[in-house]
Amino acid sequence: MTAHVAKEGMTFPAACGVPGGAAEGRTGFGLRVLAAVRRVAELPRRRATLDELGRLSDHELADIGLTRGDLPRVFDPAFVNSRNFARKAGA
Numbered sequence: 001m002t003a004h005v006a007k008e009g010m011t012f013p014a015a016c017g018v019p020g021g022a023a024e025g026r027t028g029f030g031l032r033v034l035a036a037v038r039r040v041a042e043l044p045r046r047r048a049t050l051d052e053l054g055r056l057s058d059h060e061l062a063d064i065g066l067t068r069g070d071l072p073r074v075f076d077p078a079f080v081n082s083r084n085f086a087r088k089a090g091a
Contacts, residue, residue: 053071054071
């Protein structure tokens with residue numbers, strides 16, 4: 001048996017960063033569980049993004065400001081923030 005749910009029919013708590021739900025009344029533990037669920041749900045998208053970036057040539061990666069060594073850190077918030085800060089400081 002398989003179940004199909006339309007994307008429009010799904011709701012997630014706002015604490016997960018997905019519109020359509022409410023995080024009011026959630027405890028710290030509940031928020032951590034929701035964050036873990038969100039990370040697991042994002043894995044296929046992240047894997048697809050990394051696969052696509054991995055297929056780019058070094059020249060194409062340089063065009064978007066990355067090196068092959070940066071790829072494992074693309075989803076690291078500290079790395080993203082440092083890149084955004086450097087970009088703003090240089091502009």
